[in-house]
Amino acid sequence: MRKAKLSVSDINKSFYMPGENISLQVLEKIDFEIQEGEFVSILGPSGCGKSTFLNILAGFENVDCGNAVCCGESITGPSPERAVVFQSPVLFPWLDVKENIMYGLKQVGKRKKDAEQLASEYLKAVGLEGFGNYYPSQLSGGMQQRVSLIRSLVLGPKVLLMDEPFAALDAQTRYSMQQLLLQLWENNRQTIVFITHDVEEALLLSDRICIMSRRPGRIIEEISVPFERPRTISLAGSEDFSILKSRILGKLLT
């Protein structure tokens, strides 16, 4: 068996609520693994702790107990090896699109010329050729999120962590972003942990879905998604898709 890219065993996480002087448990005994080249979705109702889970993988939050390991090393803080795409684009408003994409490359010591080259290639790949000199405020929400996606992808992360990246977009833009992500994934087989509350999105994109319970969040079921790749949005109309969808919905609602 291949060695897991990222694995988490038996982690608990609580937040202290100063107002009520109690501690709120958000994650309970989470075990999780992802293999190289795998696309895994974490699906759960809002408030179940799935974003907290992602923050732990990203190194933004510490665990109370348990282990989180990426490529054999304990996760102790944020790293470009585990690049994140947030729910909102979180671009630097004082940098233009190209500079935003090159920001991470600069931090890891890439030469400026190579960084510029890479930025142009990725801009082209997501259909934003010619927008390099625009500022984030001049772009639509969907375009900003595409920039946010490639600013992380360009770093060649070992695992890409995506925290409900399309949830804030309108339905049409969301479809086109999902389509784009499927295409990109076909080309580079990036290892991705994808947080979502949208069952269709999880089914369409992932190889495997981990369903989380309400708080305290536990992984209550793992489902392998059997659909052939390459996939397109039209998959959502198929009968198998609907059957699996209602099965998952049933699980979520119990």
Next chain:
Amino acid sequence: MYKHIDKLEIAGFILPVTLFTVWYVATMEDAVPAYLLPSPWDLIRTAIDFAIASEGLTPYSGELLVHSIASIGRVVTGFGLAAAIGLPLGFLSGRIALAKSSLDPTVHLIRIVPGIGWLPLAMVWFGVGESTTLFLISLASFFPIYVNAAQGASSVSPMLVRAGRMLGASELRIFTTVIIPAAMPSTVAGLRLGLGLSWAYLVLGELTGVTHGLGAVMMDARMLGNVEMILVSMIFIGLFGRISDLLLLGSFRRLNLLKGSYEE
């Protein structure tokens, strides 16, 4: 929409034009004696003479450049000193709890005393003139610079900091490439307030006795009973204050640092 703006702009001219007309009429027939309020025409002649010594109207004819350089030099030095100390301290206290708790109480304690209240002490410490003026300018402009830099640095969106970290930036790089640029809109507001105060305290300092400077000319002209020169100096100070503000704002705009802080 454009029509609407035009109307509003016209509205802005009504008051100054009225005042100017009243001024002009009042001085035209010597209804107000010239030693209290000179006519607009006399004022313009005096100003031109002050600049290029065209008529030799006053003892200051042709001296605009000398006095302006003295005054601008003091503002640049005093304000520069305040910014050089206020910005780093402000950024630090906005981000580091220990810096904030060590600095803030003292800074705010000193801030309570109005800048003018420091004048007598400054004269005892630094003597009348140059050093006192620089001290007053630096002291007065330090506070808004410090407070606004701290405010800007402390309210940087945590998401931007997270983004910087996961993209591989070290703590130091986060400070220089995320915190400082994101704090800029507030910081520049503080710098502009500080610069405005610099001009105010320049005049205060110069009134106490320096040989060159627009404030010195005002005080000197008062003793000679030359109201034109007082008013002309006031106009130039206002003009320089406005120009310096535009230069400050313009340079930060050019550096692209006023893009607005990140909004979620």
